[in-house]
Amino acid sequence: MYDPTVARLTYRALLGRRRALILFALPVLLVVIAALVRGITGADDQTASDVLGGFALATMVPLIGVIAGTGAIGPEIDDGSVVYLLSKPVKRPTIICTKLIVAIAVTMVFSAVPTLVAGLILNGNGQQIAVAYTVAALVASIAYAAIFLLLGTVTRHAVVFGLVYALVWEALFGSLVAGARTLSVQQWSVAVAHKVTGGDIVTSDVGLPAATVLLVAVTVLATWYAGRRLRALTLAGEE
Amino acid sequence: MTSINIDHVSRWFGNVVAVNDITMTIGPGVTGLLGPNGAGKSTLINMMGGFLAPSNGTVSLDGQQIWRNEQIYRHIGIVPEREAMYDFLTGREFVVANAELHGLGKKQAQQALATVEMEHAQDRKISTYSKGMRQRVKMASALVHEPSVLLLDEPFNGMDPRQRMQLMELLRRMGDEGRTVLFSSHILEEVEQLASHIEVIVAGRHAASGDFRKIRRLMTDRPHRYVIRSSDDRALAAALIADPSTAGIEVDLKEGALRVQAVDFGRFTTLLPQVAREHGIRLLTVSPSDESLESVFSYLVAA
Ligand SMILES: Nc1ncnc2c1ncn2[C@@H]1O[C@H](COP(=O)(O)OP(=O)(O)O)[C@@H](O)[C@H]1O
Ligand SMILES: [Mg+2]
Numbered sequence A: 001m002y003d004p005t006v007a008r009l010t011y012r013a014l015l016g017r018r019r020a021l022i023l024f025a026l027p028v029l030l031v032v033i034a035a036l037v038r039g040i041t042g043a044d045d046q047t048a049s050d051v052l053g054g055f056a057l058a059t060m061v062p063l064i065g066v067i068a069g070t071g072a073i074g075p076e077i078d079d080g081s082v083v084y085l086l087s088k089p090v091k092r093p094t095i096i097c098t099k100l101i102v103a104i105a106v107t108m109v110f111s112a113v114p115t116l117v118a119g120l121i122l123n124g125n126g127q128q129i130a131v132a133y134t135v136a137a138l139v140a141s142i143a144y145a146a147i148f149l150l151l152g153t154v155t156r157h158a159v160v161f162g163l164v165y166a167l168v169w170e171a172l173f174g175s176l177v178a179g180a181r182t183l184s185v186q187q188w189s190v191a192v193a194h195k196v197t198g199g200d201i202v203t204s205d206v207g208l209p210a211a212t213v214l215l216v217a218v219t220v221l222a223t224w225y226a227g228r229r230l231r232a233l234t235l236a237g238e239e
Numbered sequence B: 001m002t003s004i005n006i007d008h009v010s011r012w013f014g015n016v017v018a019v020n021d022i023t024m025t026i027g028p029g030v031t032g033l034l035g036p037n038g039a040g041k042s043t044l045i046n047m048m049g050g051f052l053a054p055s056n057g058t059v060s061l062d063g064q065q066i067w068r069n070e071q072i073y074r075h076i077g078i079v080p081e082r083e084a085m086y087d088f089l090t091g092r093e094f095v096v097a098n099a100e101l102h103g104l105g106k107k108q109a110q111q112a113l114a115t116v117e118m119e120h121a122q123d124r125k126i127s128t129y130s131k132g133m134r135q136r137v138k139m140a141s142a143l144v145h146e147p148s149v150l151l152l153d154e155p156f157n158g159m160d161p162r163q164r165m166q167l168m169e170l171l172r173r174m175g176d177e178g179r180t181v182l183f184s185s186h187i188l189e190e191v192e193q194l195a196s197h198i199e200v201i202v203a204g205r206h207a208a209s210g211d212f213r214k215i216r217r218l219m220t221d222r223p224h225r226y227v228i229r230s231s232d233d234r235a236l237a238a239a240l241i242a243d244p245s246t247a248g249i250e251v252d253l254k255e256g257a258l259r260v261q262a263v264d265f266g267r268f269t270t271l272l273p274q275v276a277r278e279h280g281i282r283l284l285t286v287s288p289s290d291e292s293l294e295s296v297f298s299y300l301v302a303a
Helices: A004-016 A020-041 A045-071 A074-079 A092-123 A126-154 A158-176 A178-182 A185-197 A208-231 B041-048 B070-074 B091-101 B106-115 B131-143 B161-176 B188-194 B212-218 B233-241 B265-278 B293-302
Strands: B004-013 B016-026 B029-034 B056-061 B076-079 B149-152 B180-185 B197-202 B205-210 B224-230 B246-252 B257-262 B283-288
Touching: A004 A020, A004 A045, A004 A092, A004 B091, A020 A045, A020 A092, A045 A074, A045 A092, A045 A126, A045 A158, A045 A185, A074 A126, A092 A126, A092 A208, A126 A158, A126 A185, A126 A208, A185 A208, B004 B041, B016 B041, B016 B056, B016 B197, B029 B041, B029 B161, B029 B188, B041 B180, B070 B076, B076 B131, B091 B106, B091 B131, B106 B131, B131 B149, B131 B161, B149 B161, B161 B180, B161 B188, B180 B188, B205 B212, B224 B233, B224 B265, B233 B246, B233 B257, B233 B265, B265 B283
Parallel strands: B016 B205, B029 B180, B029 B197, B076 B149, B149 B180
Antiparallel strands: B004 B016, B004 B056, B197 B205, B224 B257, B224 B283, B246 B257
């Protein structure tokens, strides 16, 4: 279910594109914000939770998920170079799984690691807040990568749809409409963070069992469907 | 022996019928898929390459279905028409990656690069390559597993004459080795020079099949035009017009030539030298003036 050559082509394509700059810029921004907040307000658990929950988990993780997830396959399908992968006796699910693993790894590295660093700067992991949000970012990375990888196989406008989902649905709707919060990767991963801290400083609208089931279900379904899409991918002539 | 069987295949895109009930078999040797732009060549090749499902009919390789069968790529090599490849890699990295995806390694990649004579530029980024160099690296990536079938969509597009000759030489060699090589083109000269067998498609339909001579023969009931220069144009014209195989003659004084329109191709070709000999006229040049496939196309479309 993993092909090292597909993995190499995928991460080189991902990190070699101009879009990859955002992968570096967002984590830097988070760490800078953390340092400023710490400097201004001092170490405060609630503030740390607000920054990590409000910016890192709500905005940065989904954005990096969009770039890594759609970028792992979308551009190849757009420009047609995916032919070179598809004209090989490599199982389509293997191609998708490999690309998913790369997308997850990239999302994790560029979102969970800076979340941990920012958390340590903000309050030195008091009440386990830094670790809790890092775990949440790791969990969310998996689901986002799977969803946005699927999006990359479905539409040419994957980045736009991905951004709309990440910014409008997750960040805006999620904080206003109760129903949207139940169907939000962010809330599911916060449920995991809640479990890690054990306290009430991190709370989610979704219980841990439901969150776990939803996270696994979404990841598996998205990956399965992306594999199907790739199997029946049609390459028509130039329009 | 490997052959591709196309059995009553149609493909439509919405209301556009790109390929219309085509049945043909592509066997070993070099076959040219000839047709004007928009004829359905790419659509047909994409179906042979497993990248497009037929709306109707089946496309198979020695009895194995091609669509949704990735194991078929052990036997097929594909040179796509589109430009995009992994531009951020060097030529060598690209061909090695293609070899690895076939379960092969650096050795086979190096061999393929040598075959297409790209070793001198193999460590440059693909983004710096000329069109012809790209085409050759694509070719190397398609050859790396020594496939028995090679599919090429408009492979000579944008190549300079020297590169064109090299690629033709390579494809001819592959055909001689018993591989099944199919390439598409909308240019008569390319197909004429390279293909031992030609399939003509026009407006999605299979218009003709055979070697170049056979296709010409199919056209013999069509008026043929010749430009003839001789030692005595007027006398020749008078003698030719007496025969029913000659439909019309024009004496072009400025060019110093005769423009002859013949209706019976076979009869005219035996008549001409005979008449010349009888009248003591020397034939200087006899050349067909519209034997291009463009005229064949328009004839086929009208039929
Ligand atoms: N993806 C597509 N959507 C709609 N029409 C298409 C598509 N691909 C090809 N066609 C149409 O099918 C016909 C054949 O196209 P194509 O196979 O590319 O021809 P050729 O390669 O011979 O130039 C054309 O009329 C073209 O416009
Ligand atoms: Mg074409």
